[in-house]
Amino acid sequence: MISLRSVCKSFGRMQAVNDVLLEIAAGEFFSLLGASGSGKTTLLRMIAGFEAVTSGQILIDGQPMQDTPPHLRPINMVFQNYAIFPHLTVRDNIAYGLRRLGTPKAEQARMVDAMLELIALPGYGDRRAHQLSGGQMQRVALARALILKPKLLLLDEPLGALDKHLREQMQMELRSLQRQLGITFVLVTHDQEEALTLSDRVAVMANGQVTQVDTPSGLYDRSRTRQVAAFVGTMNVFDATVRTDGSARIADVAGLGVMALNGCSQGRANGERVLVALRPEGLGLSRTKPAGPAHAVAGQLQARQYLGRRQLLHVKVAGRAAPVTVATAAARGEDPWSGDEGSPVWLTWAPDAVSILDPT
Numbered sequence: 373m374i375s376l377r378s379v380c381k382s383f384g385r386m387q388a389v390n391d392v393l394l395e396i397a398a399g400e401f402f403s404l405l406g407a408s409g410s411g412k413t414t415l416l417r418m419i420a421g422f423e424a425v426t427s428g429q430i431l432i433d434g435q436p437m438q439d440t441p442p443h444l445r446p447i448n449m450v451f452q453n454y455a456i457f458p459h460l461t462v463r464d465n466i467a468y469g470l471r472r473l474g475t476p477k478a479e480q481a482r483m484v485d486a487m488l489e490l491i492a493l494p495g496y497g498d499r500r501a502h503q504l505s506g507g508q509m510q511r512v513a514l515a516r517a518l519i520l521k522p523k524l525l526l527l528d529e530p531l532g533a534l535d536k537h538l539r540e541q542m543q544m545e546l547r548s549l550q551r552q553l554g555i556t557f558v559l560v561t562h563d564q565e566e567a568l569t570l571s572d573r574v575a576v577m578a579n580g581q582v583t584q585v586d587t588p589s590g591l592y593d594r595s596r597t598r599q600v601a602a603f604v605g606t607m608n609v610f611d612a613t614v615r616t617d618g619s620a621r622i623a624d625v626a627g628l629g630v631m632a633l634n635g636c637s638q639g640r641a642n643g644e645r646v647l648v649a650l651r652p653e654g655l656g657l658s659r660t661k662p663a664g665p666a667h668a669v670a671g672q673l674q675a676r677q678y679l680g681r682r683q684l685l686h687v688k689v690a691g692r693a694a695p696v697t698v699a700t701a702a703a704r705g706e707d708p709w710s711g712d713e714g715s716p717v718w719l720t721w722a723p724d725a726v727s728i729l730d731p732t
């Protein structure tokens with residue numbers, strides 16, 4: 373549905389978007405995830421036509437868009453600063469697009485009522501913008517865009533002003549609406565949890581560039597760079613050197629020692645410096661040295677974060693400054709590492725939990 377071909381945008385000497393290549397399919401829930409200033413809004417505004425591309429091409433439904441003004445693109449956009457018309461009531465704001473389309477009055481009223489229900493603001497129809505909170509305005513802006521059932525909806529941090537509870541509720545609503553209506557959604561967010569729970573695919577952006585595009589689980593399990601790995605969760609990253617041992621590849625990993633590398637070492641040369649990575653879930657902890665030829669190293673339990681059934685344990689190992697973070701799941705009513713701070717422990721891991729990252 374959307375093709376971005378080497379899209380660039382400069383503001384003077386500032387390169388806000390740099391050579392972005394993306395294909396977004398019809399019906400997809402696609403997110404742009406990145407830190408503040410990474411170019412997400414600029415990219416969205418170019419798709420909507422509010423900003424011209426400096427070079428490259430944008431196609432929607434196979435049609436080049438350079439000569440198509442925003443109002444002629446099959447798109448609706450919800451802006452980051454949730455602009456709604458201050459002189460109109462909530463009802464009239466939501467019905468705005470319908471009135472322009474000439475939808476019959478009774479039909480408009482029915483659709484607006486359904487929308488007010490959906491955004492959890494029934495009874496707010498006669499208020500104006502100054503009588504609403506930021507989160508309520510944001511929901512009205514969302515309703516105004518959704519009511520038109522556009523083929524393509526661009527959403528720039530549409531849930532940013534909502535509290536956690538409402539935010540999670542609206543996330544589920546957005547997802548089910550998108551499924552029901554079959555609309556293509558492009559969502560901009562800097563909230564990794566939001567991107568991962570809602571999206572079919574996510575593009576991670578940094579410094580105007582797309583670093584990786586994948587499904588949520590693909591991004592988590594197959595992070596290519598240190599930056600992507602850190603953005604989608606906690607990652608333990610170790611400096612390492614690749615060695616060959618006959619035909620097999622091993623790595624000398626700072627803090628963990630020499631370990632066998634699995635398929636992830638393909639294409640790495642003898643002596644190459646790499647980053648070896650392990651998610652907290654890929655590591656385990658035991659009080660005694662594991663039997664057999666396990667991958668294990670001695671350490672000291674430094675600190676723990678109790679998070680209910682799950683806890684994060686921070687373990688100091690020799691040869692590495694930062695502690696290694698381990699995630700463990702506990703059974704109900706059990707707090708297995710309570711009071712163990714300072715104790716000697718053994719860190720263990722499965723070889724197939726190890727991956728290699730690019731250092732960027």
Ligand SMILES: Nc1ncnc2c1ncn2[C@@H]1O[C@H](COP(=O)(O)OP(=O)(O)OP(=O)(O)O)[C@@H](O)[C@H]1O
Nearest residue numbers: 383386388406407408409410411412413414415562
């Ligand atoms: N009109 C403009 N003129 C000059 N520089 C701009 C303009 N718009 C954006 N920029 C710059 O381009 C870069 C990308 O901005 P953009 O708004 O796309 O970031 P973002 O990823 O949406 O960030 P945030 O999460 O804070 O909204 C920033 O460094 C910003 O300062």
Ligand SMILES: [Mg+2]
Nearest residue numbers: 412413414452
């Ligand atoms: Mg932005």
